[in-house]
Amino acid sequence: MTSQFEVLTELQQLDKMPSLERLRAAQKRRTQQLKRWAVYEKEMQSKKRKNEKRRGIVNHRNSAAGHKRVSFATNVALLEASARNDLDEVRYLLKNSVNPDLCNEDGLTAMHQCCIDNYEDMVRLLLGRGANVNAQDNELWTPLHAAATCGHNGLVKILIQHGADLLAVNSDGNMPYDLCEDDPTLDIIETAMANRGITQEMINETRAAVERKMLEDIQNILLNGEDLNQHDLHGVTLLHIAAANGYMQSVELLLERGARIDLRDSDGWQPLHAAACWGQMYVADLLVSHGASLNTKTYMEETPIDLCEDEEFRNHLLDLKHKHDIILKSQLKHKTSLCRRTSSTGSLKWSGELVFQTDTTCVAKNMKRRLLYGEEGERKKRRRRGSLIRKTVIL
Numbered sequence: 001m002t003s004q005f006e007v008l009t010e011l012q013q014l015d016k017m018p019s020l021e022r023l024r025a026a027q028k029r030r031t032q033q034l035k036r037w038a039v040y041e042k043e044m045q046s047k048k049r050k051n052e053k054r055r056g057i058v059n060h061r062n063s064a065a066g067h068k069r070v071s072f073a074t075n076v077a078l079l080e081a082s083a084r085n086d087l088d089e090v091r092y093l094l095k096n097s098v099n100p101d102l103c104n105e106d107g108l109t110a111m112h113q114c115c116i117d118n119y120e121d122m123v124r125l126l127l128g129r130g131a132n133v134n135a136q137d138n139e140l141w142t143p144l145h146a147a148a149t150c151g152h153n154g155l156v157k158i159l160i161q162h163g164a165d166l167l168a169v170n171s172d173g174n175m176p177y178d179l180c181e182d183d184p185t186l187d188i189i190e191t192a193m194a195n196r197g198i199t200q201e202m203i204n205e206t207r208a209a210v211e212r213k214m215l216e217d218i219q220n221i222l223l224n225g226e227d228l229n230q231h232d233l234h235g236v237t238l239l240h241i242a243a244a245n246g247y248m249q250s251v252e253l254l255l256e257r258g259a260r261i262d263l264r265d266s267d268g269w270q271p272l273h274a275a276a277c278w279g280q281m282y283v284a285d286l287l288v289s290h291g292a293s294l295n296t297k298t299y300m301e302e303t304p305i306d307l308c309e310d311e312e313f314r315n316h317l318l319d320l321k322h323k324h325d326i327i328l329k330s331q332l333k334h335k336t337s338l339c340r341r342t343s344s345t346g347s348l349k350w351s352g353e354l355v356f357q358t359d360t361t362c363v364a365k366n367m368k369r370r371l372l373y374g375e376e377g378e379r380k381k382r383r384r385r386g387s388l389i390r391k392t393v394i395l
Helices: 004-014 019-052 061-064 076-081 087-095 110-117 120-128 142-152 153-161 183-195 200-224 238-245 246-257 271-277 283-291 311-343 346-373
Strands: none
Touching: 076 087, 076 110, 076 238, 087 120, 110 120, 110 142, 110 153, 120 153, 120 346, 142 153, 153 183, 200 238, 200 246, 238 271, 238 283, 246 283, 271 283
């Protein structure tokens, strides 16, 4: 059992984590609780059966007395038995025509769970009964993504032997080899990729296919005259998705056609928060240049800079914020000066406001060009990368 001191320590650590990390920690703790409860429930049932035998109570008498057995949905039973690594129970369920690819509300199958927990025998059993080696959860993670992330080399080999897709792309834009944190796991996957004749061109083409699909969806929306600012049940818009994934062409098209940069999802995130969280520097620059604020806070009081985990990118955003503040101060100073000049000529007040609008626009553009991009307009290039879970699945 977790001590009170350990709980307090964990809570203090959680307070310092970004929203996404807190969510993952909560999910992990919930999974552990369910496992402990399942073990406890099994022990209690075992004790109950033993006590009934001692008292000479026969099961059919209970039935005659009107006692009812509690039954669970087959997907719950399969996932729970898999999480306990109960081979006999899973074998019994599969023998009774239970689908091995049943999943929970997150799209997680028994295969996914066993690849997280490193249950090799269970994975072999599931695959032998027809489980889909390339099953995808709601965030497009396959069992191989899970095994590669956890560094379970034995499972990685088993999955590859059963035809796991080495180029499967999850909603973060990551392939299994992108998620390897240790060299042995990476060597296994890269060797398999070489044996299958996978080239860098094939990798690039597969990655680009997802963004191309999103561009096609956006263009179809425009052709049908639909709203680009439509959102899903969680308030996520197309611009949120494109920003989180670093899809520059999609972001540019959306902004060009009037997509709003200030819409929030159910956590209070604007597209700039998503770009900052997942290290999309180009997208962040573009959003800021279109008026997105680096001071905007989520419902958890987090600015885009607070959500940025990459130190280099964080420093870039801080520098961008500093330069943007200089521009705003300059605009405010210029506006005050013009107001003083026009206030003494009442008959020219309207035309004075018009001059101010034109003048400040020129000043703002010139200063922004010099401060943000330098005299030659050069931007720093950065390799596109992904991270673990996106908040949404591409439409």
